[in-house]
Amino acid sequence: MDDAYLAAVRMLARRELSEAQVRQRLARKAFAADAIDAAVDRLKAERTIDDARVAGAIARMETSIRKRGLLRVRQRLSAAGITGAVADAAMDEVASEVDQDALLSHALERRLGGRPGIADERERARLYRQLTGQGFESDRVLRLLRSRRHE
Numbered sequence: 001m002d003d004a005y006l007a008a009v010r011m012l013a014r015r016e017l018s019e020a021q022v023r024q025r026l027a028r029k030a031f032a033a034d035a036i037d038a039a040v041d042r043l044k045a046e047r048t049i050d051d052a053r054v055a056g057a058i059a060r061m062e063t064s065i066r067k068r069g070l071l072r073v074r075q076r077l078s079a080a081g082i083t084g085a086v087a088d089a090a091m092d093e094v095a096s097e098v099d100q101d102a103l104l105s106h107a108l109e110r111r112l113g114g115r116p117g118i119a120d121e122r123e124r125a126r127l128y129r130q131l132t133g134q135g136f137e138s139d140r141v142l143r144l145l146r147s148r149r150h151e
Contacts, residue, residue, distance in 0.1 A: 004031040004039040009048070018054045019044070020081020055082045055090035062135075063098045067107055070095060072135020104136050104144055118149050 007029060008022050017025070019040060026036045043049040055077055062073045073094060077087045111127055118124050124145050131141045 004035040005042055007031070008039050008043055012043070012048055016054050016057055017049070018051050018080045018082050019049050022049060024081070051082050051086045052089065054080065055086050056093060058082070059090040059094040060097075063094050063103065067103055067110075067134075069103065069131075069135030069137065070100065071137065075135065100136070100140065101144075104131065104140055107131055107134055107136070108144060108148065112148075118145065124149060 004026055008026060011017060011022060011025055022043070023036055023040060026039065027033075031039075040049065058076050058080060059073050062068045062076055063070075070091065074087065074091060077083070077090060082090070108127065108131065111130060112118070118127065127145060128138075128141055131145075132138050
């Protein structure tokens with residue numbers, strides 16, 4: 001039990017991880033299931049593992065630093081093993097803090113590299129794929145691309 005706990009503390013010293021990520025990494029290190037459960041329970045009791053805190057950090061990093069859309073944020077939360085009410089709360093918080101249209105416009109400006117508009121349909125399709133891949137909703141992307149095509 002103590003070995004699993006110490007291994008988890010070392011993992012958490014490097015970066016914030018969700019409960020699912022800690023469990024997965026401890027299992028990869030071949031710790032017994034009961035040792036993993038005991039270590040995770042102890043870490044949760046000490047508030048060393050807090051999925052709500054991790055979800056908020058992931059959501060803020062994805063939108064503020066990486067400039068990604070809400071769909072990508074949801075995907076990253078799911079990949080970290082954070083779902084349900086905890087993920088919903090983090091999504092609601094970040095959605096209220098970030099202007100998605102401004103974030104999308106910024107991402108398009110970066111893709112255009114200072115050019116005033118979209119050259120042709122091929123470029124428009126490429127931009128659509130890139131922006132939806134960054135997690136922006138397709139209807140917002142289409143609306144913005146249509147407005148930029150006529151410039």
